[in-house]
Amino acid sequence: MKRRDFIASTLAVSAGLASAPAQGADENKAARDYYELRLYQLTNGAKVKLMHNYLREAAIPALNRMGINPVGVFNTVVGPISPSLHVLLPYRSLESVATLEERLRDDAEYVKNGAEFLNAPASDPAYVRYESSLMKAFDCHPRITAPPKGKRIFELRTYESSSKNYNLNKVEMFGSGEVDIFIRSGFHPVFFGEKLIGERMPNLTYMLSIGSIEERDKAWQAFSSDAQWKALTASRKFSSGPNVVNITNYFLAPAPYSQV
Amino acid sequence: MKRRDFLASSLAASASAGMAYGEPAAEGQGRGSAGPGQGREFYELRNYQLHRGPGVQLTNDYLRDAAIPALNRAGIKPVGVFEMLVGPQSPSLYLLIPHPSANSLLTAWERVREDKAYQERGATFLDAPASNPPFVRVESEFMVAFETHPRITPPAQGPRVFELRTYDNATKKANLTKIKMFNTGEIDIFKKVGFHPVFFGEKLIGPRWPNLTYMLASESVEDRNKHWAAFGADPDWKKLRSTPGYSDDEIVSNITNVLLRPAAYSQV
Numbered sequence: 289m290k291r292r293d294f295i296a297s298t299l300a301v302s303a304g305l306a307s308a309p310a311q312g313a314d315e316n317k318a319a320r321d322y323y324e325l326r327l328y329q330l331t332n333g334a335k336v337k338l339m340h341n342y343l344r345e346a347a348i349p350a351l352n353r354m355g356i357n358p359v360g361v362f363n364t365v366v367g368p369i370s371p372s373l374h375v376l377l378p379y380r381s382l383e384s385v386a387t388l389e390e391r392l393r394d395d396a397e398y399v400k401n402g403a404e405f406l407n408a409p410a411s412d413p414a415y416v417r418y419e420s421s422l423m424k425a426f427d428c429h430p431r432i433t434a435p436p437k438g439k440r441i442f443e444l445r446t447y448e449s450s451s452k453n454y455n456l457n458k459v460e461m462f463g464s465g466e467v468d469i470f471i472r473s474g475f476h477p478v479f480f481g482e483k484l485i486g487e488r489m490p491n492l493t494y495m496l497s498i499g500s501i502e503e504r505d506k507a508w509q510a511f512s513s514d515a516q517w518k519a520l521t522a523s524r525k526f527s528s529g530p531n532v533v534n535i536t537n538y539f540l541a542p543a544p545y546s547q548v
Numbered sequence: 549m550k551r552r553d554f555l556a557s558s559l560a561a562s563a564s565a566g567m568a569y570g571e572p573a574a575e576g577q578g579r580g581s582a583g584p585g586q587g588r589e590f591y592e593l594r595n596y597q598l599h600r601g602p603g604v605q606l607t608n609d610y611l612r613d614a615a616i617p618a619l620n621r622a623g624i625k626p627v628g629v630f631e632m633l634v635g636p637q638s639p640s641l642y643l644l645i646p647h648p649s650a651n652s653l654l655t656a657w658e659r660v661r662e663d664k665a666y667q668e669r670g671a672t673f674l675d676a677p678a679s680n681p682p683f684v685r686v687e688s689e690f691m692v693a694f695e696t697h698p699r700i701t702p703p704a705q706g707p708r709v710f711e712l713r714t715y716d717n718a719t720k721k722a723n724l725t726k727i728k729m730f731n732t733g734e735i736d737i738f739k740k741v742g743f744h745p746v747f748f749g750e751k752l753i754g755p756r757w758p759n760l761t762y763m764l765a766s767e768s769v770e771d772r773n774k775h776w777a778a779f780g781a782d783p784d785w786k787k788l789r790s791t792p793g794y795s796d797d798e799i800v801s802n803i804t805n806v807l808l809r810p811a812a813y814s815q816v
Binding site for chain 2: 324326381382383385386389406407408409410411413414417418419420421422424448449450451452453454484485486487488489490529531533
């Protein structure tokens with residue numbers, strides 16, 4: 289019931305956006321999330337703990353003080369280069385993305401609590417690298433929706449398209465029922481992002497949550513046999529492609545202190 | 549002389565930008581600190597990975613006839629387009645887009661897509677079937693200009709080659725130290741030895757963070773080699789690099805460089 293209310297309200301929000309004049313950047317700012325998704329490459333050893341301590345004690349509290357909330361931290365369960373950490377930051381504007389580092393450095397508590405991580409010597413850094421991408425939330429799901437705490441796994445999915453038009457066609461398909469079908473099939477949708485900056489573009493990335501991998505397999509079965517899904521894939525509008533040419537998916541587990 | 553004037557005016561611009569800058573408070577996220585903002589450009593750098601065949605021509609036609617004119621109409625200029633001369637995976641094209649603000653990353657492309665002439669002139673590229681795409685993939689990254697070089701400075705049109713250099717750093721602290729080193733002398737030495745600096749960007753979003761990317765122009769590869777030799781022998785450079793904390797071992801962990809030549813229609 290709660291989820292349905294949420295969908296109804298987000299649909300109302302996106303309908304309002306569509307009728308707003310093109311110069312509605314300020315409204316967009318308030319109505320929509322922008323996501324930075326980082327993949328930290330780690331190496332086994334003591335530095336993994338340092339990374340987690342930094343995120344839990346310094347970074348997340350500082351991000352929350354800026355209004356960046358909820359922050360997701362996930363371990364890779366199925367996917368490349370473990371140990372690695374996926375960190376998801378929901379922003380309310382692109383200016384906020386641009387000024388993040390500067391604002392963190394101005395935050396005395398962050399600098400103090402993160403000192404060991406931030407001052408790690410070049411010869412012994414806390415992590416190897418991270419790669420990041422930047423996304424704009426879909427109209428049909430403009431804000432991140434964290435699942436209830438407790439036992440949960442996450443599936444992170446990236447859909448590549450051969451052109452921007454096919455990418456936008458697929459975004460529209462999500463808003464034309466696909467997200468509703470996820471919910472009906474038992475998934476908890478977390479976020480949906482059209483890629484603005486990143487690798488292997490054009491693409492989109494989204495995240496689903498569910499209690500376990502077994503439940504996840506069942507939910508995908510329900511999804512693929514859903515009558516509305518069959519109608520959607522057969523509709524003229526969404527079958528001219530393929531609008532998706534390649535898919536990457538990972539299973540992720542939340543860190544104990546993850547806010548998503 | 550012209551370059552000195554430019555430097556002086558850009559320093560003045562960044563000094564005032566620090567004071568004028570204030571992010572509108574968006575649900576507690578903005579708090580008007582001095583930082584990237586007015587006066588400092590943002591760079592979207594795209595790499596179009598191509599395969600030999602008609603897609604190369606189609607992508608060039610699209611950029612020249614549809615994308616760049618539409619970006620210019622949206623107030624974005626100069627737009628640089630570069631071909632790989634020395635580096636991996638030719639053919640590929642780099643597209644360098646200077647944005648006046650971070651939000652322009654969103655609004656500029658929205659305006660481009662709403663531009664009728666863009667849709668008409670770019671139709672073959674934009675509506676290409678999935679079975680026959682003009683390009684393979686696009687990789688992109690997003691940067692904010694250094695304070696001392698807040699705007700892109702294209703070299704004069706004519707014979708020119710470009711070197712695009714990315715410096716990886718072991719930590720963000722090392723990254724900021726290296727940027728400080730550029731800001732306190734290294735860029736001036738580039739100019740002194742004959743390079744034409746084009747842009748300097750602190751990476752915000754992209755692969756292999758933390759890092760920075762910058763671009764130098766020379767008239768030819770031979771000139772480029774001479775400039776680097778002069779740079780290496782420059783007394784100011786020798787002094788700067790021997791400053792405690794400024795050695796490569798401490799602040800640069802890895803360098804990637806490619807040589808590029810401008811497309812005939814490049815505005816940089």
